[in-house]
Amino acid sequence: MSTRRTTRQQQAVSSILERHGDFRSAQEWHALLRESGEAVGLATVYRTLQTLADEGTIDVLRSPAGEAVYRACSSGGHHHHLVCRRCGRAEEIEAAEVERWTSATATAYGFTDVTHTLEVFGRCADCS
Amino acid sequence: MSTRRTTRQQQAVSSILERHGDFRSAQEWHALLRESGEAVGLATVYRTLQTLADEGTIDVLRSPAGEAVYRACSSGGHHHHLVCRRCGRAEEIEAAEVERWTSATATAYGFTDVTHTLEVFGRCADCS
DNA sequence: CGGCGACATGAGAATGAGTCTCATTTGCTG
DNA sequence: CAGCAAATGAGACTCATTCTCATGTCGCCG
Ligand SMILES: [Zn+2]
Ligand SMILES: [Zn+2]
Ligand SMILES: [Zn+2]
Ligand SMILES: [Zn+2]
Numbered sequence: 056m057s058t059r060r061t062t063r064q065q066q067a068v069s070s071i072l073e074r075h076g077d078f079r080s081a082q083e084w085h086a087l088l089r090e091s092g093e094a095v096g097l098a099t100v101y102r103t104l105q106t107l108a109d110e111g112t113i114d115v116l117r118s119p120a121g122e123a124v125y126r127a128c129s130s131g132g133h134h135h136h137l138v139c140r141r142c143g144r145a146e147e148i149e150a151a152e153v154e155r156w157t158s159a160t161a162t163a164y165g166f167t168d169v170t171h172t173l174e175v176f177g178r179c180a181d182c183s
Numbered sequence: 184m185s186t187r188r189t190t191r192q193q194q195a196v197s198s199i200l201e202r203h204g205d206f207r208s209a210q211e212w213h214a215l216l217r218e219s220g221e222a223v224g225l226a227t228v229y230r231t232l233q234t235l236a237d238e239g240t241i242d243v244l245r246s247p248a249g250e251a252v253y254r255a256c257s258s259g260g261h262h263h264h265l266v267c268r269r270c271g272r273a274e275e276i277e278a279a280e281v282e283r284w285t286s287a288t289a290t291a292y293g294f295t296d297v298t299h300t301l302e303v304f305g306r307c308a309d310c311s
Numbered sequence: 312c313g314g315c316g317a318c319a320t321g322a323g324a325a326t327g328a329g330t331c332t333c334a335t336t337t338g339c340t341g
Numbered sequence: 342c343a344g345c346a347a348a349t350g351a352g353a354c355t356c357a358t359t360c361t362c363a364t365g366t367c368g369c370c371g
Contacts, residue, residue: 058338058339058346058347059347060337060338060339060346060347060348061338062337062338062347062348062349063337064348064349064350065348080328081328081329082327082328082329095349095350096349096350096351097329097350097351098329098330098331098349098350098351098352099348099349099350101328101329101330102330102348102349117245117249121245121249121251121328121358122328122329123249123328123329137288137289137292137294139294146292148288150284150288152280152281152284153280153281153284153301156278156280156281157301157303160265160276160278160303161265161303161305164265164274164307164308165307165308165311166265166267166303166305166306166307166308167305167306167311168305168306168311169303169304169305170303170304170305171301171302171303171304172300172301172302172304173281173285173299173300173301174299174300175285175288175289175294175297175298175299176297176298176299176300177289177294177295177296177297177298178294178295178296179292179293179294180292180293180294183293183295183296188317188318188319188366188367188368190318190319190320190366190367192319192320192321193319208357209357209358210356210357210358223320223321224320224321224322225321225322225358226320226321226322226323226358226359226360227319227320227321229357229358229359230319230320230359249328249329249357250357250358251357251358
């Protein structure tokens with residue numbers, strides 16, 4: 056059976072992601088946890104984030120610099136993000152038009168098993 | 184004054200990118216160059232690719248695995264890609280709709296200085 | 312022709328995100 | 342409480358990418 060244990064560390068990771076609404080790297084979350092007194096090993100932070108991402112509980116994307124950044128999103132479904140490249144704050148956006156367009160285009164070119172990435176970066180109102 | 188020298192190595196890099204139409208990593212281009220007899224140091228391959236990318240002469244994007252992959256594109260303007268995740272072959276696609284949509288959405292949320300990434304991955308007809 | 316100075320190259324060291332190992336700890340169940 | 346498999350974490354390790362610096366190359370001027 057799937058023995059999924061609930062450990063203090065995993066809860067600490069989930070919890071801190073929920074308290075902040077920003078995209079941050081594993082290392083940054085690790086640092087935040089340490090500051091908040093809830094120390095968790097770096098390896099465990101990586102493992103937990105990966106597990107949560109695989110489950111679809113949190114979202115991952117790659118920052119323009121190429122690092123993976125993670126965030127707890129409210130919507131469980133497929134969506135994209137409008138991310139402030141200064142402070143990491145993000146808005147979740149849905150793009151039915153874009154979904155339709157990409158899948159139609161891919162099909163027109165004979166591609167199968169299609170996925171896509173779409174992220175919008177900018178400076179949010181507060182950071183302007 | 185910007186003395187831009189054209190060296191054998193830089194030409195070799197540009198040339199091999201033009202002969203193949205695929206997205207490949209710096210390491211892969213380096214290996215191809217070595218095979219083709221036109222040996223170029225790895226550091227130089229990295230440097231040249233970066234320079235070409237900064238100039239806008241070639242396109243960079245991050246593979247799902249997170250490595251940077253490079254390709255010589257025919258269109259000089261802004262465009263996106265439909266990339267085969269198996270063989271690296273790519274089609275250049277224009278998405279006026281998407282351009283419009285992203286910029287309108289970003290503005291609606293008060294974001295400024297907006298950029299976006301959009302890539303579509305799949306398996307091309309040959310690789311299906 | 313010969314030499315100077317700026318730029319380019321490349322071998323190898325360094326960096327840094329992310330993964331792996333393995334001894335130890337800790338939920339869970341009975 | 343006992344027993345065990347899953348989870349943890351310190352540190353070793355991988356691997357893409359960047360940096361360092363000694364050496365090579367090109368253009369130019371006298
Ligand atoms: Zn999200
Ligand atoms: Zn989508
Ligand atoms: Zn392109
Ligand atoms: Zn675009």
